[in-house]
Amino acid sequence: MASRILQASPLSQGFKRVSLRNYSNKATLRAGDNVLGYRVQQVRRVPELELTAISLEHEATGAKHLHIDREDNNNVFAVGFNTSVSDSTGVPHVLEHTTLCGSDRYPVRDPFFKMLNRSLATFMNAFTASDFTIYPFATTNKVDYNNLRNVYMDAVFHPRLENLDFAQEGWRLEHKVPVDPSTPIQFKGIVYNEMKGQTSDANYRFYADAQEKMFPGTAYAHSSGGDPPYITDLTHQQLVKFHQDHYHPSNARFFTYGNFPLEEHLKHIGQQLKGYERIEPVVVNKFVTPWTEPKTVQSTCAQDPLSPADKQTRLSLSFLANDTTDTFETFSLRLMSSLLLDGHASPMYKALIDTNLGSEFSANTGYDPSTRVSSLSVGLQGIKEDDLEKVTQTIQSVLETVKKEGFDPKRIDAALHQMELGQKHKTADFGLTIMHGVSSGWFNEVDPIDLLEINKNLDRLKKELAQGNFFESRIDKYLLNNPHKLTYIMKPDQHYSTDLVTEEQARLAQKVDRLDDAELQQILERGAELQKNQEKTEDLSCLPTLELGDIAAKSKRTPLDHTGLCNTPVQWRTTATNGITYFRAISNLPALSDELKMYLPLFCDTLLSLGTKNQSMAEIDDEIRLYTGGLRASMTVSTNHSDIDVMEEGIALMGNCLDRNIDKMYDILTKLILETNFDDAEKLKTLIIGNASGLVNSIADSGHMFARTYAGSSLSPAMNNSEKFGGLTQANFMSQLAGIEDMSQVSNKLKEIAGLVLKQDTLRVAVTCGEDAVSANEASLIKFLTHMPSPCPSSVPSSSSPFVPTYPKTFFPLPFSVNFSAKALRGVPYTNEDGAKYQVLSSLMTNHYLHREIREKNGAYGGGSSYAGLNGLFSFYSYRDPRAMETLDTYRSSLTWALDRTFTDQELTEAKLSIFQGIDAPQSVSEEGMLQFVYGISDEMRQWRREQLLAVTQTDVRHVAESLASQSASMVILGEQTDELASRLDGWDIKQFGAQA
Numbered sequence: 001m002a003s004r005i006l007q008a009s010p011l012s013q014g015f016k017r018v019s020l021r022n023y024s025n026k027a028t029l030r031a032g033d034n035v036l037g038y039r040v041q042q043v044r045r046v047p048e049l050e051l052t053a054i055s056l057e058h059e060a061t062g063a064k065h066l067h068i069d070r071e072d073n074n075n076v077f078a079v080g081f082n083t084s085v086s087d088s089t090g091v092p093h094v095l096e097h098t099t100l101c102g103s104d105r106y107p108v109r110d111p112f113f114k115m116l117n118r119s120l121a122t123f124m125n126a127f128t129a130s131d132f133t134i135y136p137f138a139t140t141n142k143v144d145y146n147n148l149r150n151v152y153m154d155a156v157f158h159p160r161l162e163n164l165d166f167a168q169e170g171w172r173l174e175h176k177v178p179v180d181p182s183t184p185i186q187f188k189g190i191v192y193n194e195m196k197g198q199t200s201d202a203n204y205r206f207y208a209d210a211q212e213k214m215f216p217g218t219a220y221a222h223s224s225g226g227d228p229p230y231i232t233d234l235t236h237q238q239l240v241k242f243h244q245d246h247y248h249p250s251n252a253r254f255f256t257y258g259n260f261p262l263e264e265h266l267k268h269i270g271q272q273l274k275g276y277e278r279i280e281p282v283v284v285n286k287f288v289t290p291w292t293e294p295k296t297v298q299s300t301c302a303q304d305p306l307s308p309a310d311k312q313t314r315l316s317l318s319f320l321a322n323d324t325t326d327t328f329e330t331f332s333l334r335l336m337s338s339l340l341l342d343g344h345a346s347p348m349y350k351a352l353i354d355t356n357l358g359s360e361f362s363a364n365t366g367y368d369p370s371t372r373v374s375s376l377s378v379g380l381q382g383i384k385e386d387d388l389e390k391v392t393q394t395i396q397s398v399l400e401t402v403k404k405e406g407f408d409p410k411r412i413d414a415a416l417h418q419m420e421l422g423q424k425h426k427t428a429d430f431g432l433t434i435m436h437g438v439s440s441g442w443f444n445e446v447d448p449i450d451l452l453e454i455n456k457n458l459d460r461l462k463k464e465l466a467q468g469n470f471f472e473s474r475i476d477k478y479l480l481n482n483p484h485k486l487t488y489i490m491k492p493d494q495h496y497s498t499d500l501v502t503e504e505q506a507r508l509a510q511k512v513d514r515l516d517d518a519e520l521q522q523i524l525e526r527g528a529e530l531q532k533n534q535e536k537t538e539d540l541s542c543l544p545t546l547e548l549g550d551i552a553a554k555s556k557r558t559p560l561d562h563t564g565l566c567n568t569p570v571q572w573r574t575t576a577t578n579g580i581t582y583f584r585a586i587s588n589l590p591a592l593s594d595e596l597k598m599y600l601p602l603f604c605d606t607l608l609s610l611g612t613k614n615q616s617m618a619e620i621d622d623e624i625r626l627y628t629g630g631l632r633a634s635m636t637v638s639t640n641h642s643d644i645d646v647m648e649e650g651i652a653l654m655g656n657c658l659d660r661n662i663d664k665m666y667d668i669l670t671k672l673i674l675e676t677n678f679d680d681a682e683k684l685k686t687l688i689i690g691n692a693s694g695l696v697n698s699i700a701d702s703g704h705m706f707a708r709t710y711a712g713s714s715l716s717p718a719m720n721n722s723e724k725f726g727g728l729t730q731a732n733f734m735s736q737l738a739g740i741e742d743m744s745q746v747s748n749k750l751k752e753i754a755g756l757v758l759k760q761d762t763l764r765v766a767v768t769c770g771e772d773a774v775s776a777n778e779a780s781l782i783k784f785l786t787h788m789p790s791p792c793p794s795s796v797p798s799s800s801s802p803f804v805p806t807y808p809k810t811f812f813p814l815p816f817s818v819n820f821s822a823k824a825l826r827g828v829p830y831t832n833e834d835g836a837k838y839q840v841l842s843s844l845m846t847n848h849y850l851h852r853e854i855r856e857k858n859g860a861y862g863g864g865s866s867y868a869g870l871n872g873l874f875s876f877y878s879y880r881d882p883r884a885m886e887t888l889d890t891y892r893s894s895l896t897w898a899l900d901r902t903f904t905d906q907e908l909t910e911a912k913l914s915i916f917q918g919i920d921a922p923q924s925v926s927e928e929g930m931l932q933f934v935y936g937i938s939d940e941m942r943q944w945r946r947e948q949l950l951a952v953t954q955t956d957v958r959h960v961a962e963s964l965a966s967q968s969a970s971m972v973i974l975g976e977q978t979d980e981l982a983s984r985l986d987g988w989d990i991k992q993f994g995a996q997a
Contacts, residue, residue, distance in 0.1 A: 029043050029054065030043060031043060034059070035056070035262075035263070035266060036263065036266045036267055036270055037058060037059055037060060037266075037270050038056040038057065038058055038059065038065065038266055038270070039056060039057050039059055040054065040055075040056050041055045041056060041057055042054070042055045042447075042449055044449050044453070046449070046452045046453055047455075048423050048453075048454055048455045049070075049423060049434075049452060049454070050070060050071070051068050051069060051070040051452075052068075052069045052070075053066065053067070053068055053069075053448075053449045053452055054066070054067045054068075054069065054262065055067075055447075055448070055449060056266070058249060058269075058270070058273055060273065060276065060277065060278065061248075061249035061250050061252075061273055061276045061277065061278050062249070062250045062278045063249040063250065063252045063253075063254060063273060064252070064253045064254065064442075065253075065254040065255075065256070065265075065266070065269070066253070066254070066255050066256075066438070066442070066448050066449075067255075067256045067257070067262050067265060068255075068256070068257040068258075068431065068434060069259075069262065070257065070258060070259065070430075070431070071259055072257070072258050072259060072430060072431060073140045073258065073259055073922070074122055074138055074139075074140050074258060074428060074429065074430075074431060074922045075138065075139060075140065075142075075145055075256070075257060075258030075259065075260045075431070076123075076136060076137070076138045076255065076256065076257040076258060076431035076432055076435060077136065077137055077138075077145065077148070077149050077152065077254075077255070077256055077257075077265075078134050078135060078136035078137075078253075078254070078255040078256075078435055078439075079134070079135050079152060079153065079156055079252060079253070079254050079255075080132050080133060080134030080135065080252065080253045080255075080439065080443065081132065081133055081134075081156070081246050081247055081248075081251050081252055081253070082131065082132055082246065082251050082281060082282075082443055083095075083128070083131065083132055083133045083224065083242075083246050084131040084132075084219035084224075084282075084284035084286065085131075085219055085222045085223075085224050085284070086219065086222065086284060087222055087230065087233075088222045088223040088226060088227040088230040088231075089226060089230050089231055089233050089234035089238070090170075090191060090195060090223065090224065090225055090226015090227070090230070090231050090234065091226075091234055091238060091239060091242045092128050092133050092224050092242070092246075093128040093191055093195075093224060093225045093226050094166065094169060094170035094171075094191050094226065094231075094234060094239060095133070095161075095239055095242055095243055095247075096126050096127075096128045096133050096135075097169035097170070097190060097191055098159065098161055098162075098165045098166055098169045098170065098239065099126075099135075099155050099156055099159045099161070099243070099247070100112035100113075100126065100155055100159075101159070101160070101161075101162070101165035101168075101169060102159070102160045102162070102165065103151075103154040103155045103158045103159050103160060104154060104158040104160070105150070105154040105158065105542070106151060106154055106155070106542055106543055107160065107542065108538050108539075108540055108542065108543060109165075109533065109534075109538060110856075111151055111155065111543055112124070112126075112151075112155065113847070113851060114540060114543055114847075115147075115148060115151055115543065116847070116914060117843060117847050117910040117911060117913055117914035118147075118543060118544070118545035118546065118910055118913060119139065119144050119147065119148060119545075119546060119913060119917070120139060120140070120141050120144050120546060120550065120551070120913060120916060120917055120920065121137050121138065121139045121144060121148060121917060122138045122139055122140065122428075122429070122917065122921045122922060123136065123137055123138040123139075123429065123432060124136075124137045124138075124148070125137075128224055128225060129224065129370065129439070129440060129443075130211070130219070130220055130224050130370060130371065131219055131220070131224065131284075131286065131371070131372075131440075131443060131444070132253075132439065132440070132443040134253075134435075134439055135152050135155070135156060136255070136432065136435055137149075137152065138429065138431060138432055140920075140922065141546065141550065142260060143546065143550070144546055144550075145260065146268070146544075147544035147545070147546070149268060149269075150268075150544065151543070151544070153269070153272045154272075156247055157247065157249075157272065159243065159247075161236075161239065161240055161243060163236050164526070164529065164530050164533055166236045166239055167189070167236075167526065167530060168189070168190065168530060168534070168856055169189065169190050169191060170189050170190075170191050170192065170231070170234060170239070171187060171188070171189035171191065171192040171231050171232050171234070172187075172188050172189055172526070172530075173185050173186070173187065173188075173508075173511060173512070173515075173523050174186060174188045174523060174526070174527045174530075175523070175524065175527055178524075178527030178528060178530065178531050179524070179527060179528045179531065181520075181524050185508070185512050185523065186508070187232060187504065187508055188859045188882070189231075189859055190855060190856075190859055190860075190861060191226060191231065192226075192228060192231050192232070192859070193818055193859045193860060193861055193880055193881070193882050194861040194880055195225055195226045195227065195228050195231060196228050196817040196818050196880070196882075197700075197816060197817060197818040197861065197879075197880030198225065198880075199227065199228060199817075200302070200700060200815065200816045200817045200818065201697075201700035201701055202301040202302065202304070202314075202490070202697075202700070203363040203697050203700070203701075204363070204700075204701075205299075205301055205490070206301070206314055206316075206362060206363050206364065206379075206381075206488075206490050207362075207363040207364045208223060208225075209297075209299055209488070209490075210316055210318055210364050210377065210379075210486065210488040211364070211368075211371070211375075213295075213297045213486055213488060214288070214318050214320070214375055214486050215288045215371065215373075216288065217285065217288060217289060218284075218285050218286055218287065218288050219284045219285065219286055220286070220288075220371050228504070229503060229504075229507060232507065232511070245282045246281070246282060248276065248279055248281070249273050249276045250276075250278050250279045250280070250281055251279075251281035251282070253439075253442055253443065254269055255435050255438075255439075257431035257434060257435065258431055286371065286372035286373075286444065287372060287373060288320065288373060288484075290320060290483070290484045291320075291483050291484040291485075292483050293483050294483060294484075294485040294486070294487065295485075295486055295487070296486075296487040296488075296489070297486065297487070297488050297489070298488075298489045298490070298491065299488075299489070299490050299491075300490065300491055300492065300493035300496050301314075301490050301491075301492055301493070301496060302492065302493070302496040302497045302815035303492040303493070303494050303496070303815065304492070304696060304815070305813075305814065305815070305992075305993045306692070306696040306699075306731060306732065306735045306993045307359075307382065307692070307693065307696055307735065307738075308382075308738070308739060309492075310384055310385075311358075311359065311382045311383065311384055312381075312382070312491075312492040313381075313383045313384065313385045313388065313489065313490070313491050313492070314362050314379065314380070314381040314382075314383065314489070314490040314491075315362070315379055315380055315383060315388055315391055315392070315487070315488065315489050315490075316362045316364055316365065316377045316378065316379025316380070316486075316487075316488050317377065317378050317379065317392065317395055317485060317486070317487055318364065318375050318376070318377040318379075318485065318486040318488065319375060319376050319377070319478050319479050319482050319484065319485050320373060320375055320478075320482065320484035320485075321333055321367070321373070321374040321375055321376050321478050322373070322374055322478075323372070323373055323374075324369045324371070324372060324373065324374050324440075324441055324444055324446050325444070325445055325446050325447075327441070327446060327447070327450040327451055327457070328457055328460060328461075330369050330374065330441075330446075330451075331454075331457040331461070332457075332461065332470075332471075332474065333367050333369075333374065333376060333474065333478070334367050334369070335415055335461070336367070336471050336474055336475070337366050337367035337376055338415055339407045339411055339412065339415060339471070340378070340398075340402065341361065341365060341366060341378065343618075343621045343622075343625060344609070344611075344616075344617040344618045344620075344621040345408075345411060345618035345619070345621045345622050346411075347398045347401065347402055348361075348378055348395070348398055350618065351394050351395075351397070351398045352380050352391065352394060352395070353686055353690065354682070354683070354686055355394075356682075356685060356686055356689060357380060357383065357387055357390065357391055357394065358380035358381055358382045358383045358387075358391065359381055359382025359689045359690055359692070359693035359738075360380075360381060360382065360689075360690045360693045360694060361378075361379060361380060361381070362377070362379030362380055362381050363379075363381075364377045364379055365377055365378055365379045365380075369440065369441065370440040371440075371444070372444045372445075376478060376479065378395050379488075381693065382689065382693050385491065388489065392487065399475055399479050399480055400480065402471075402472070402475055403472050403475040403476055403480060404472075406471060406472055407471055408622075410622055410626065411622060411625075412465070413626060414622055414625035414626040415625070416458065417625065417626055417627075418625060418629070419454060419458065420658070421580070421629040421656075421657075421658060422629075423454060424578040424579055424580055424658070425578070425580060425629065425656075425924075425926075426577070426578055426924060426925045426926075427924045428921065428922040428923050428924045428927075429922075434452070437451060437452075438451045438452070496815075497815045497817070497976065500817060501817075531857065534852055534856045534857055535852070545906075545909075545910070545913075546913055547909065548909045548912065548913075548950070550913075551912065551913065551916050551920075551950065552920065553946075553950070554943065554946075555919075555920075555939065555942050555943050555946050556920075557939045558573065558928050558929045558932070558939065559573075559574075560572065560573055560929050560932060561573075561574070565765075565778065565781050565782055565785060566760065566782060566785040566786060567760075567761070568760065568763050568764065568765060568785050569764045569765070570764075570765045570766070570767065570781065571764070571765070571766040571767070571929060571932065571933050572766075572767055572768075572769075572774065573766070573767070573768040573769075573928050573929040574768075574769065574770065574771050574774060575768065575770070575925060575928065576770060576925075577768060577769055577770050577773075577925055579658055579659050579770065579773075580629070580656055580657065580658060580659065580769075581656060581657055581658075581659055581662055581665070581767065581768070581769040581773055581777055582655075582656045582767070582768040582769070582925070582926040583653075583654065583655045583656065583665065583666075583669075583765070583766075583767055583777075584652065584653070584654050584765070584766045584767075584930070584933065585652070585653040585654075585763055585764065585765045585766070586636060586650045586651070586652050586653075586763070586764055586933075586934065587650050587651045587652075587653070587757060587758045587759070587762045587763050588648060588649070588650045588762045589649050589650050589651070589757060589762075590756055590757065590762070592753075592756065595749075596749060596752065596753055597721070597724060597725075598724060598729075598730070598733050599746070599749045599750060599753060600635055600651070600725060600753065601634075601635055601691075601725050601726065601730060602687070602688065602691065602734070602737070602746075602750065603651075603750050603753045603754070603757075604633040604634050604635060604651060605633070605687055605691060606676055606678060606684065606687065606750055607633045607672045607673065607676050608624075608631060608632070608633060608672065609683065609687045610676050610677050610678065610680050610683050610684060610687070611676075611677055611680065611683065612671060612672075612675035612676060612677050613675065613677050614675070615671075617683060620668070620671070620672070623664070623668055624668060627657060627661040627664040627665060627668065628655055628656065628657040628661065628664070628665045628668065629655070629656040629657060629658075630655065630656065631653075631654070631655040631665075631668065631669060631672070632652075632653070632654045632655065633651060633652070633653050633654075633672075634651070634652050634654075635649070635650075635651060635652070635725040635726070636649070636650050636651070636652040636934065637649045637718050637721045637722045637725065638718065638870070638934055638935050639716065639718040639829070639830075639870060639871040639872060639935075640829065640936075641829055641830040641831050641870075641935060641936055641937055641941065642829050642830070642831045642832075643829055644716050644718070644826070644827070644828070644829045644871065644872035644873075645716065645717060645803065646717075647716075647717045647718035647721065649718075649721055650762070651757055651758060653669060653673075655669060656926065659769065659770070659772075659773040659776065662773065662776045662777055662780050663776070663779075663780045663783075665780075666780040666781065666783065666784040669784065670783075670784055670787045670788075673758050673788070673789075674787065674789070676754070678747045678750045678751045678754065679747055681743040681744070681747065684743050684746060684747060684750075685743055688734060688737045688738050688746070689738045691734050692731070692734040692735045692737070692738040693738075695726075695730065695731035695734055695735075696731055696735065699728070699731065699814065699974070700814075700816060703814075703816070703819075703820030703879070703974045704820045704821075704822065704862070704877045704878065704879040706727055706728050706731075706820070706974065707820045707821055707822035707877065707972045707973070707974050708822040708824065708875050708877050708972075709722060709723045709726070709727040709728075710723055710727055710728050710729075710810065710822070710972045711810075711822040711823060711824035711875060711969075711970045711971060711972040712824040712871070712873045712875060712970070713727065713729075713970075714805060714806045714807065714808055714824075714970045715805050715807075715824055715825070715826050715873055715970055716803075716805070716826065716871065716872065716873060717803040718871055719871060719873060720803065728812060728974075728991075732993050735993065758788065758789065759788065759789050759790065759791045760785060760788040760789065760790060760791070761790075761791045762791070763785070763788065764933070765781065765785075766929065766930070766933040767781070768925060768926060768928060768929070805826060806970070807968040807969055807970050808970055808971075808989055809970075809971045809972075809987060809988045809989065810970075810971070810972050810973075810988065810989045810990075810991055811972075811973045811974075811977070811985055811988045811989070811990045811991070812972070812973070812974045812975075812990075812991050812993070813975070813976065813977040813990065813992065814974050814975060814976070814993075815976060816974070816975050816976055817976065818860075818861075818880040818881055818882055818975065819878070819880075819881045819882070819883075819884035819973055819974060819975030819976070819981075820877075820878065820879060820880070820881065820884075820973070820974040820975065821876075821877065821878045821881060821884045821887050821888060821971070821972065821973045821974075821975075822875060822876060822877045822878075822971070822972045823875065823876040823877075823888065823891045823969050823970070823971045823972075824873050824874070824875040824876075824969060824970045824971075825873070825874045825875070825964055825967045825968075825969045825970075826872065826873060826874075826967065827867060827872045827873055827874045828872055829872050830869055830870060830872070830935075830937060830941070830945065831941065831944075833948055834959070834960055834963075835867070835869050835872070835945070835948070836945060836948035836949040836951075836952055836956075837952050837956040837957060837959065837960040838867040838869075838874055838960050839867045839869060839915055839949065840908065840911045840912060840915065840949065840952040840956070840957060841867070841898065841957050841960050841961055841964075842864075842865040842866050842867040842874065843910075843911035843912075843914045843915055844898065844903060844907060844908075844911045844957065845864070845865045845894050845897075845898055846864035846865050846866075847910070847911070847914070848901075848903075848907065849894050849897050849898070850863055850864045850865055850876070850890065850891075850894055851863070851864060853890045853893075853894075854878050854881070854887055854890055858878075858881065858882070858883050858886060858887060858890070859882050859883075860878045860879060860880060860881035860882065860883075860887065861879050861880035861881075862878070862879035862880070863876075863877060863878035863879060863881065863887065864876070864877065865877075865891075865894070869945070870935060870937075874964060876891040876894070881975075884973045884975060884981065885973075885981065885984050888971060888973075895961055895964055895965040896965070898957070898958075898961040899958060899961050899962065899965065902954060903954055903957060908952065908953070908954065908957075912949060912950065912952070915949060916949070919946070919949075973988075977990075
């Protein structure tokens with residue numbers, strides 16, 4: 001892609017001027033120049049990323065600004081602040097929420113969420129990290145960009161920060177029924193419930209606690225997100241004071257990216273900063289005093305019902321590393337961590353995972369440069385308590401061996417190859433990737449442009465590697481002879497969950513007991529006032545918005561060619577790919593028994609985990625990393641675009657490579673398909689244990705997705721199979737397999753599957769590449785397809801019964817302090833005109849009813865409804881929800897609300913805008929044409945659906961709401977089986993893990 005920069009020189013070559021095409025007056029820029037009240041600090045061309053980076057400082061306030069000039073229309077804006085903490089009340093996290101609850105210029109409740117459906121933004125969010133808070137968005141529309149920037153800037157610099165918003169978003173004491181004093185007083189609040197859910201996740205708890213213990217006496221010794229026992233100590237006055245101290249331009253960083261003019265950014269931001277004077281930002285210590293001897297800390301977590309009871313201990317060794325302002329050392333240690341830990345060929349994987357000492361690496365494993373002084377951790381989970389010393393000794397032994405022998409040069413070359421591919425890969429969210437990549441360093445006084453100059457670091461690395469002892473010396477310095485070493489151990493405790501409840505009850509009782517009559521009356525009045533505030537109809541005319549006319553009438557078409565090779569259909573997308581070929585194939589499944597189907601996800605994973613009779617997986621993994629950008633095999637299930645009771649299920653093969661390695665990529669794929677060694681019992685056992693652990697760990701973080709998938713599984717055959725392949729049923733199945741010692745039965749099932757799938761006549765292929773790489777791909781594809789197995793004489797007869805929708809209510813008891821819930825109903829296929837109406841209805845219900853009832857009133861972290869146009873199901877969901885049963889009532893009442901509500905034209909327009917955010921979002925080049933390839937949905941179908949969406953009316957919305965209201969539904973709750981919840985589960989199917997789900 002041609003750069004917009006005409007001329008550039010690195011800083012090391014002097015301050016030469018750089019001409020920017022998108023700088024409106026065609027002026028040249030160099031360090032020291034003054035532009036609209038900003039002093040230019042640096043201008044550097046980064047050719048490997050096709051961008052020019054410009055750093056500036058606002059002269060009046062000292063605000064920092066990083067602009068990335070790049071030919072990309074998905075423009076990004078972000079403003080952030082140093083928000084280091086001195087306690088665990090979560091004040092920056094609560095402030096992040098309340099900042100977005102209304103400002104001087106936009107005095108409405110929750111303008112952030114209101115703007116979600118008044119915009120075509122491709123991204124909107126806010127994040128609280130351990131020492132900074134940042135507010136980013138991305139959009140391709142200039143008017144939209146200006147609208148959102150105004151809302152964000154006014155939000156952070158002029159928020160209302162009202163007490164009611166603090167109570168809603170942070171925490172409050174309130175009666176269970178806010179206006180009924182006879183009901184008990186409870187802790188409520190969105191952040192409070194969010195962090196109850198977050199800290200119920202043992203992975204999060206392990207990572208957060210280990211970091212806090214690693215940096216005593218610093219800001220990192222506290223939880224910036226907030227720890228529930230301390231969140232309830234935070235006051236509204238402390239929140240306001242924290243904003244005054246930290247949300248000031250002198251403490252701010254601005255980030256802009258894309259092809260919008262720099263001058264416009266500086267002009268608009270500068271206007272917002274008028275009237276501010278430079279101050280000295282609050283300083284909080286980020287430098288830990290290095291230890292003189294190692295330390296060991298132990299803690300506990302909840303028992304996991306899906307994992308073996310004797311293998312739930314976690315351990316990590318963490319080492320203090322470099323000051324992150326040394327970007328070359330950061331680059332080197334990141335690479336060293338990858339060489340130590342990533343992939344089947346890495347020494348730590350071989351020693352810790354392949355030997356089944358544990359199920360998978362701990363959550364904090366790897367190099368972490370997010371703190372001012374970085375750390376590197378090696379850890380394991382799924383350990384037997386008796387093996388703790390063995391794990392520690394094994395880690396030590398591996399480090400000593402690596403220091404003595406160094407890393408295999410082939411693995412270093414493979415790691416450098418991955419970096420080369422990463423630079424060339426065109427992603428749709430490249431600007432956001434850059435923002436995330438530089439943020440933590442930038443807020444810790446690292447020069448962000450140094451972090452972008454990958455080639456400069458690579459060149460230096462190659463020179464120092466040639467001198468020898470490069471990684472070996474760092475192993476010695478940071479890992480073997482480093483007294484600042486933390487051994488962190490977490491063990492399961494069967495009383496952990498009940499102890500949390502007891503602690504919360506005691507803390508609540510202590511606060512309630514201190515209340516006098518006036519304070520009790522105040523709680524009642526505030527509860528009524530908050531409820532009134534949440535239910536009032538607001539005038540939103542102050543908020544900017546796009547109009548229906550801002551949505552393009554025509555969808556972007558993707559030119560595709562369709563040919564055949566070896567009787568196999570091939571879809572070609574020829575476009576500029578920066579020298580990369582992207583390959584995808586789908587092999588339709590033959591008829592398989594229900595029993596064999598449960599093994600299919602494992603079969604896909606074995607192709608890239610077991611190796612062959614002639615090569616170990618470590619050797620093959622080195623080849624994959626040296627010659628490709630990664631290979632993958634997975635299950636794919638799609639609903640027919642014209643009938644939701646018809647599906648296609650298959651195995652998807654994916655890969656990408658530099659064009660010079662096309663033949664090698666196809667050769668490796670051929671080898672994996674034809675030669676995988678399913679008899680390697682040890683590797684198979686390792687894979688199963690790791691898969692089981694990974695699935696189980698993901699439930700605590702993505703429980704709403706598991707709940708929605710399970711709820712939908714009883715309504716359509718495609719969702720039924722999707723759930724079996726990747727939902728709670730698969731998690732339970734893998735946990736059962738992990739308890740089997742003799743792998744011969746599993747091996748036999750996998751070999752049986754191998755004899756039935758991935759045949760030449762079942763394949764279709766898609767290739768995305770440059771025009772000059774088509775012939776090379778054709779030649780390699782013919783060779784690949786020729787080697788694919790011929791069709792079998794006959795398939796295994798399926799024992800599957802015809803699918804009939806059912807409508808169960810299912811509860812999964814899990815050790816979470818909050819719940820996840822879902823409700824699913826049948827809709828229509830993609831080509832049915834009602835599909836567009838369901839989509840608009842789901843947006844209206846989420847933005848105008850469910851968000852208020854589930855999040856604002858109920859205190860859940862998230863909730864809403866969605867309509868999946870590709871699978872035809874309408875679903876409701878809640879995320880980290882303290883009151884699941886009440887939320888199910890909300891799902892039901894939402895349809896009554898929709899039937900009684902007359903929506904305005906503006907509300908219908910906003911619903912459509914929110915839908916087109918996803919439809920018209922930029923795509924990565926690798927995804928272009930995939931809707932056609934996977935689902936058979938043509939550009940003509942997409943255009944028809946677009947027109948249907950734009951035409952939806954109030955009458956249409958009422959029509960589909962009536963249809964849903966008359967239907968039966970499937971419902972699911974995941975969460976803790978409290979006495980109160982258990983009393984309301986009459987008629988529910990309670991699924992205990994350990995039995996077949």
